[in-house]
Amino acid sequence: MPELPEVETVARTLRPHVQGCVITNAHVLRATSQHPLSVPLENLRGCRIEEVGRRGKLLLLYLDASHAENEKVRTCKDLRLAVHLRMTGRLMTYAANTEPGSHTRCVIDLDAPSAEGPKKAEALCVGEAPAAQAECEQRCGEDKPSCVHTGPRRLFFDDVRAFGLMLAGTADIFARWPFWNDLGPEPLTLTENSFAKSIAGKKSAIKAVLLDQKVLAGVGNIYADESLFAAGIDPRRKAADLTQKQAKRLLNCLQDVLLLSISQCGSSIRDYRDADGNVGAFQNTFAVYGRGGQPCKKCGRPLEKVKVAGRSTVYCPHCQG
């Protein structure tokens, strides 16, 4: 369940594989995985991936459209492709001859960047020659791109539960996307005062407010539970009832938890992998998430599992008073 730290990790690990690459082909294998507002991904042929970024839980590929094959697309400024991984989405590059899997929702074929490529030996993995591929596979493990490859590659958007979404468009198109338009501030750069202001007067449970992407962009179930535990706040408590001091502590705890998770490449519960196919390590640090019934790491009493805002929520009734 990729949240801010996981998407940040995917962006960081995907960047060396796709930055500077030209999209030679794109096809959507499941129509509902492409947002209705999107420029058809097929029309991105010829676009160059300039940069990989993130906004909230959205992964962003910034595109240079000046050499796009499609005439309309060629005139686009600020063209970008947003990917929401939702529950089970994954973005990884593979050798150019790799066939899509049963859960592949979109395939984007990439040509190598024209500038000086990565190390020569690693280029073998692209593998026209089986012997050369075997040699590289031995070095890299299996043909997961644990090294950076030259030559053509395929970027797969795999998504088992098919909740994920891709949207390509200009700034104008993004402005018509309510989810994008209403995205709240990034929690890592938000100030204590702005946070306190944005939750003041909210009648819902503080956990529901943390999950609201209009309030904070990028927080999901894991980091809401973990930050509330770290701050010693009951997740069911009305947001408006938090004191100024508690609101500040909560934001500080949230920022600490997010930064710590990013430093450990995020959390892997089931499906999440970064763009190199690696799992994160932060799940080993969870204080409460997924630990209902187990002893609290602070006081030793059993953690309770309840539903808040329709989401399973674990907290310590003793430490989160």
Added chain:
DNA sequence: TCCTCCCTGTTC
């Protein structure tokens, strides 16, 4: 503001 639905693999 709250509830239901979407979707599919895993667990009970």
Added chain:
DNA sequence: GAACAGGGAGGA
């Protein structure tokens, strides 16, 4: 074979 996981849309 039902329950569960959960982000966000849409309706009550």
